[in-house]
Amino acid sequence: MNNGEKATDIGQRTADNGGNEFVRQVAEKKYEFGFTTDVHTEIIDKGLNEEVVRLISQKKGEPDWLLQFRLEAYRYWLTQTQPSWGHVHLPEIDYQAISYYADPTAGNKKGPKSVEEIDPELMKTFDKLGIPLEERLALSGTAVDAVMDSVSVKTTFKEKLSEKGIIFCSISEAVRNYPDLVKQYLGSVVPPKDNYFAALNSAVFSDGSFVYIPKNTRCPMELSTYFRINARNTGQFERTLIVCDEGSYVSYLEGCTAPMRDENQLHAAIVEIVVMDNAEVKYSTVQNWYPGDAEGRGGVLNLVTKRGDLRGVNSKLSWTQVETGSAITWKYPSCVLRGDNSQAEFYSVAVTNHHQEADTGTKMIHLGRNTRSTIISKGISAGQSQNSYRGLVRVGKLADGARNYSSCDSLLLGSECGAHTFPYMDIHNNTATVEHEATTSKINEEQLFYCNQRGISTEEAVGLIVNGYAKDVLNKLPMEFAVEAQKLLSVSLEGTVG
């Protein structure tokens, strides 16, 4: 078995380490991905008003309907106040102290045509991040639409995808080239007035990805985007729109790292997914933004609205997320099961350490007949962090034969952290079967002792046990991500036990 191999491997390594020296070293280790790139960035002055919204739209050369979309969202946003119901200490964000537009390819308006045209500084950043943008891409079979700050830098594999009729490009490009598609679907899953942060995003969104899979097409590769917050004090407001037409399939990956900063950085994104008849979408995320230092200073505020609309019959949507970063995570990837026989899944691992706070979960809204949903959530809290699961399962009056199973487990490492579960179930139908179970406990002492006995240090043992605990979710990730996620779990928890 896999675990067995790992155990011996680790056993050999720890034999040389001796004592807690290793633990201390790792605990004091700084955030590995903390660096900034010196690229000339064209930034709009700080502040938010109607003029800024118009300016963003103008800079991107958007049609009038999109400008009106933004303005309407902005005007609605003005009437709202920042919500505070989450189990997180969200600071009062000064929205006037943020710049809403940054363009790393400024002065090169036509866009790079080849690798050489990309700013070398930028390329180095991507190298450090380990983004396989060039030949490595071809080998790994991944197409990357890399977003650095706001404007899409380079998109690869477009030709290969377009042969099949698949559209994979930045939202700005899609607005230019496929305005009808964008107009039809943008804001149809997450309306601009959905919530405070969705309204903000709808008003000022800078860029993001657009995916359209035509009928009866199986996307030949995993699509992935790397988001990265770079310019100082620049909130990033991406917008992702995925439309999977009848009988098609796509797997989309999203991974994030952000450089080290002292001030809080705001990230309010929107992901919209539309799934038609017999189509299937798999959306995977590994989120590892800067979580703040050990004293809780700095870190990214991750306030995201993600939602999928299963419009077609027999449609299927699967969310998988591994959340290890961000000072505050507040997001609920949700599914609206509108089509008959539609199926939705939510698999989540959320790790919090130091002073991180996470309030995450999902919403499953059953509207069609014979719909099914599964929720598997694994929370791990360490240090002084707070980790909450919040979920809603709603079965509508017409959703006959709906079925839901939810399981939320929390693992506590350390006596100063907290783990919380807030599940909501609203059942309006007598043929629904809804089950929910949750447990909270500390790491099993006997398992730790067993590992120690066999020469595995406590630190390594915790990594092993946690990985085993999260296995149900990690198994759902695509291969490349699963490996990364396993490492991430261990790294995130180093220094917590010992």
Next chain:
Amino acid sequence: MKSERQYIELYQEAGDLIKSKSCAVMNAVRDEAFATFERQGFPTKKEERYKYTDVDAAFSPNYGISLTPLTIKPSLYIYNVKDAPLDITPYYNRVANTKDSITALNTALVHDALLIHVPANTLVDDPIVVDNWLRGTAPTMTNRRILLLIEKGASATVIINDHAADKQRFLLTQVVEVYVQDNAHLDLYEIEETPPLCSRFSNIYIQQGRDSSVKHNAITLFNGQTRNLCDVYLKGEGAEVTLNGCAIGSASQRIDNNTLIHHQVPRCQSNQLYKYVVDDHAVGAFAGKILVDKGAQKTTSQETNANLCASSDARMYTQPMLEIYADDVKCAHGSTVGVMDEAALFYMRQRGIPEVEARTLLKNAFMGQVIDQIKFEPLRQRLYVKVEKRFRGELDKCEDCRLCK
């Protein structure tokens, strides 16, 4: 007009009259409670703990307030607070959450209170039964206050029955404060059988000392609108609490149970089992929170909520929550909303049991799990019968009411 207005005016007009009919201990906290209510008004559905009950609508009809004095048969342990054998100042309005608007309103308007006092090391064998009869010739609001004081090493069983004696619209607010001191034990049963025109808002606050144990059963057999809040504060190590609930809703009845178990010290145990059967247009809601403080290590806690939706118009809301700030704990909750086992139904029908009968049997068995846990034998037997009658539709009125006989 928002409905709190009439209560504010009522207090401004009748405050002195209420005070004159009451006693010093109760009057001492009255004005402050009124100020709290006046400031906050009724909770809206935006408040997490009142999400499933429309308080404003329940309080909006024009009710007359009942100021009838309590009638207490001379008996051991039971007193009117005016004749309390001890100073109740340290207990009255202490464990109750004074920030809760309903509790504040009750504290402001209540004129009389019942005290059940079991002195230290006294084991009361027979149950203490409190029968509440709602009476009135016009729509009436009743504010009830009960103080239960179980001193060190004492043990008691208390049964509180709720009935209405007149066919009238009633609004009941109730605040029960329970103090169970070190090594003491209390079995508390609340059985509600009131007609559909009744609205009930009951807040129970329980404080437990070291190695004490409490078993609380909230049984809603027949009602109009019911909102039960139960907060338990485990303040002594080794305390144990069991909260059970059984709720049967049909027609357009509404039953909302909201519990909080606050583990403040190490080595405490809590168990919860709430079961609902909702039929017709009934709405059931259960929200239970287990809160484990930092340092409350070795806590074990189990929360179970199982529900049956028996008709397509019935609705069920459930929200079992865990909020945990200590690491050496074992906490779990489970919640289900489901349908009757088709295989079991088929099995029974195969053997000649009509479908209606088979369904009743299954519902009975489902509720049986809660009733089984009632320790007091005669009550348990009575409830088996009552629950079955309820499912057969024979308990469409409160059976024990003088009027209905």
